[in-house]
Amino acid sequence: AFMAADLPNELIELLEKIVLENSVFSDHRNLQNLLILTAIKADKTKVMEYINRLDNYDAPDIANIAIGAELYEEAFAIFRKFEVNSSAVQVLIENVDNLDRAYEFAERCNEPAVWSQLGKAQLKQNLVKEAIDSYIKASDPSAYLDVVETASRVGSWEDLVRYLQMARKKARDTYVESELIFAYAKTSRFADLEEFVSSPNHADVGKIGDRCFDEGMYEAAKLLYNNISNFAKLAITLVHLKEYQGAVDSARKANSTRTWKEVCFACVDNEEFRLAQMCGLHIVVHADELEDLISYYQDKGYFDELMSLLEASLGLERAHMGMFSELAILYSRYRPEKLREHLELFWSRVNIPKVLRAAEQAHLWAELVFLYDKYEEYDNAALAMMAHPTEAWRESHFKDIITKVANIELYHKAIQFYLDFKPMLLNDLLLVLAPRLDHTRTVNFFTKTNHLQLVKPYLRSVQNLNNKAVNEALNGLLINEEDYNALKTSIDAFDNFDNIGLAQALEKHELIEFRRIAAYLYKGNNRWGQSVALCKKDHLFKDAMEYAAESKNAEVAEDLLAYFLENRAFDCFAACLFQCYDLLHPDVILELAWKHNIMDFAMPYLIQVMREYTSKVDRLEEAENQRITESKEEEYKPVVMESQPQLMLTGPGGFPGGGFNHVGGAAPGAAAAAPGTTYGIPGQMPSYQGYSM
Numbered sequence: 001a002f003m004a005a006d007l008p009n010e011l012i013e014l015l016e017k018i019v020l021e022n023s024v025f026s027d028h029r030n031l032q033n034l035l036i037l038t039a040i041k042a043d044k045t046k047v048m049e050y051i052n053r054l055d056n057y058d059a060p061d062i063a064n065i066a067i068g069a070e071l072y073e074e075a076f077a078i079f080r081k082f083e084v085n086s087s088a089v090q091v092l093i094e095n096v097d098n099l100d101r102a103y104e105f106a107e108r109c110n111e112p113a114v115w116s117q118l119g120k121a122q123l124k125q126n127l128v129k130e131a132i133d134s135y136i137k138a139s140d141p142s143a144y145l146d147v148v149e150t151a152s153r154v155g156s157w158e159d160l161v162r163y164l165q166m167a168r169k170k171a172r173d174t175y176v177e178s179e180l181i182f183a184y185a186k187t188s189r190f191a192d193l194e195e196f197v198s199s200p201n202h203a204d205v206g207k208i209g210d211r212c213f214d215e216g217m218y219e220a221a222k223l224l225y226n227n228i229s230n231f232a233k234l235a236i237t238l239v240h241l242k243e244y245q246g247a248v249d250s251a252r253k254a255n256s257t258r259t260w261k262e263v264c265f266a267c268v269d270n271e272e273f274r275l276a277q278m279c280g281l282h283i284v285v286h287a288d289e290l291e292d293l294i295s296y297y298q299d300k301g302y303f304d305e306l307m308s309l310l311e312a313s314l315g316l317e318r319a320h321m322g323m324f325s326e327l328a329i330l331y332s333r334y335r336p337e338k339l340r341e342h343l344e345l346f347w348s349r350v351n352i353p354k355v356l357r358a359a360e361q362a363h364l365w366a367e368l369v370f371l372y373d374k375y376e377e378y379d380n381a382a383l384a385m386m387a388h389p390t391e392a393w394r395e396s397h398f399k400d401i402i403t404k405v406a407n408i409e410l411y412h413k414a415i416q417f418y419l420d421f422k423p424m425l426l427n428d429l430l431l432v433l434a435p436r437l438d439h440t441r442t443v444n445f446f447t448k449t450n451h452l453q454l455v456k457p458y459l460r461s462v463q464n465l466n467n468k469a470v471n472e473a474l475n476g477l478l479i480n481e482e483d484y485n486a487l488k489t490s491i492d493a494f495d496n497f498d499n500i501g502l503a504q505a506l507e508k509h510e511l512i513e514f515r516r517i518a519a520y521l522y523k524g525n526n527r528w529g530q531s532v533a534l535c536k537k538d539h540l541f542k543d544a545m546e547y548a549a550e551s552k553n554a555e556v557a558e559d560l561l562a563y564f565l566e567n568r569a570f571d572c573f574a575a576c577l578f579q580c581y582d583l584l585h586p587d588v589i590l591e592l593a594w595k596h597n598i599m600d601f602a603m604p605y606l607i608q609v610m611r612e613y614t615s616k617v618d619r620l621e622e623a624e625n626q627r628i629t630e631s632k633e634e635e636y637k638p639v640v641m642e643s644q645p646q647l648m649l650t651g652p653g654g655f656p657g658g659g660f661n662h663v664g665g666a667a668p669g670a671a672a673a674a675p676g677t678t679y680g681i682p683g684q685m686p687s688y689q690g691y692s693m
Contacts, residue, residue: 132159141167141176148179157186177203185212185220193220197227206230213237232259239266244275251279257286265296273305280309285318294326303334314346325351332362339367347374365392373397378404386417395425399432411437412445423454430458443469452477463494471497479505484513491517500527516540523547532556536563545572545579557584565592570601577605 132147151159164180167173177196181203184193197205209224213233218240225234235250236259244267251263264279283289297306310327313319324346331339332355339359343350352375359368365388372381381401385392402414411433418426430437439462446452452459452473459474471494478487491502503521519540523531532551535544548557557580564573577589586609593602 129156129159132156132162141170145175148175157183161187161189174204177201178205178208181205181208181224182211185217185224188219190219190223194223197224209233216240232256235259235263236266239263242270244270244272248275248278251282257283257289261289261292264293268296268300268302268305273302273308276305277309277312281313281316284310284313284323285316285320287320287322290322290326294330303330306330307335321349321351324349325354328355329358332358332364332367336362336364336367339364340370343367343370343374347371368392369397369401373401376404378402379407379410382410382414386413389417389421393421395422395428399429402429403432403436408436408438412441415442415445419449419451419454423451427455427457430455431461434458434462439465439467440469443467443473447473453480463490466494466496468496468498472502475502479509479514482511482514484511484517487514488517488520491521512540519547523550532560536560545576548576549580554584558588561589561592565596565598570596570598573598574601574604577602 132151148164151157161180161183164176164183167176168180181193181196184190184196185208197203205224205228209221209228209230210233212218212221212224213236218237221237222234222241225231225237231250231254235247235254238244238247238250239262244263247263247266251259260279260282264276264283267273267276267279280293283293294306297303297309307327307330310323310330313323314327324342328339328342328346328350331342343355347370352371356368356371356375359371365384369381369384369392372378372384378401382398382405385394385398385401398414402410405411414429414433415426418429430442443452443459446455456474456477459470459477463470463474471490475487475490475497478484478490491497499521503518505518507515507518509515509518515537516535519531519535531547532544535547544560548560551557557576560580561573561576561584564570564576577584584605586606589602589605593599593606
């Protein structure tokens with residue numbers, strides 16, 4: 001009613017008289033509660049006095065109401081008076097916001113709950129050391145997650161170690177033990193760390209090892225990885241510790257390509273090339289990893305070391321084509337003088353197209369030709385030789401390759417190349433190309449370039465093919481050289497050329513021997529008149545007589561005799577009579593001799609003719625006499641086939657059983673047969689009567 005009438009002060013006065021002054025109602029709980037609550041609402045200055053003087057009120061409720069009225073000291077006094085220490089310290093922390101008073105209060109009361117609350121508050125204020133001290137005094141590991149997180153953030157690792165050691169004694173939790181290991185690592189307490197991991201524990205050692213590695217705590221990571229035998233990670237850790245030999249040993253135990261690569265690259269970075277090579281030998285055998293390894297070395301500029309590594313790897317059992325190919329490519333770029341030897345030894349084990357491209361880019365023409373040859377690209381090999389003769393051309397090699405090319409056009413390019421660069425070796429090349437060469441085209445080429453004389457040995461070597469172009473070219477050379485003996489031999493041996501054309505060219509030659517060959521050619525083409533006329537013109541009377549005789553033409557022979565008589569060459573006339581003996585008519589010769597009064601020159605011929613005619617008559621008479629004699633002998637000689645089976649001639653009537661002798665008469669006791677008729681004996685072949693011729 002007082003409160004409803006808004007008379008709080010009057011109510012307070014009334015309650016004071018009732019409660020504070022000794023009366024029956026002094027210890028009444030509700031009245032004490034009412035007094036304090038009214039004072040909180042109406043006169044806050046008296047609240048602290050009432051709290052200290054009164055003892056029988058609902059302390060927690062009154063304290064909470066006081067807190068609501070922002071009477072924090074009064075609330076703290078209530079909690080402290082009634083020894084609700086956790087609530088009291090909570091007021092100091094949360095409402096009064098005085099951690100120093102809270103710490104002093106905690107030390108006075110020294111209760112775990114108070115220390116825990118204080119530690120939590122200190123932790124929120126990032127007072128890690130003080131918070132951890134509070135938690136340790138409280139022996140409270142329950143907030144380990146927050147403690148670890150905050151301590152890690154602010155870097156209070158030593159304090160965290162103390163807290164986690166306390167927490168581990170309370171609970172064997174994996175997280176706690178793992179964080180303790182990490183805290184040991186952070187504080188470089190390696191002895192404690194090694195002792196901890198050597199003893200039984202529940203820590204996730206591998207995970208903490210990775211964290212240590214990631215944060216660069218390689219000594220701790222080394223201990224942890226070694227403890228769990230994680231040699232792959234251990235190898236990388238040792239690399240960071242610059243313990244390269246140990247890293248290689250660990251990589252060998254791990255036997256992982258990735259580990260080998262990391263150790264190798266680390267050794268390369270630190271120029272530990274001997275150890276890098278040891279690692280690299282385990283990498284290059286994997287074709288997929290080879291390119292990365294080569295790129296790493298090349299990016300660092302360690303070309304010699306890379307080539308040494310690949311050279312050492314060639315003898316490995318698992319050596320593959322990529323290793324040989326990449327080494328060849330490296331040689332082409334950085335050690336071209338070694339490439340040829342490498343290719344000669346291992347050409348069958350390299351990727352030839354890939355190395356071909358590298359050799360071409362490096363302008364290593366000799367090696368390029370070598371690879372083309374081994375790859376059976378003979379056309380490209382020949383073209384490369386001709387394009388770069390100074391470096392790539394070798395006579396024997398070129399001749400060997402050019403015979404294997406598929407494109408015959410390259411033959412003619414090779415001929416032009418030799419003509420330009422090696423003209424004195426041209427005949428050797430032509431002899432090699434001869435089996436597949438188009439000789440007509442070749443001769444035409446040299447004719448156009450006016451180099452036939454240069455290839456005369458080639459022409460002689462292929463003349464046995466009896467090619468028209470070759471024959472004509474060689475004959476032309478022999479004419480220019482005025483070698484009539486060789487020309488005569490060529491004409492006799494090889495007849496496939498324009499005989500008439502050559503003869504017409506030679507009949508105007510200034511040398512008589514060539515005109516003589518022209519006559520010979522006319523003779524060979526049955527142009528007897530032209531042949532003899534040419535001989536007469538050059539007074540080659542012997543040849544004229546021989547050709548006239550060979551012509552078998554009496555008219556040609558008689559024209560030649562007329563020429564001799566006309567020019568009064570009576571001795572030639574006499575010789576011609578015998579040379580053309582079979583073609584001449586004796587009566588014509590006798591007439592000519594009589595007309596020209598040269599009977600003496602014709603007499604040997606006439607004597608020979610007379611002798612021949614006389615011999616012929618004698619032989620005829622002898623033959624006639626012999627014929628007559630033989631005909632007489634044949635007239636009286638019977639024709640008998642004594643040893644042959646006798647032919648039965650059928651006739652009228654026969655006598656069975658009658659005999660017949662071999663002379664033609666009847667056998668004794670046989671009846672006589674009709675004249676001209678023969679009868680045989682049954683079972684025998686009949687004989688027949690002989691007749692005179």
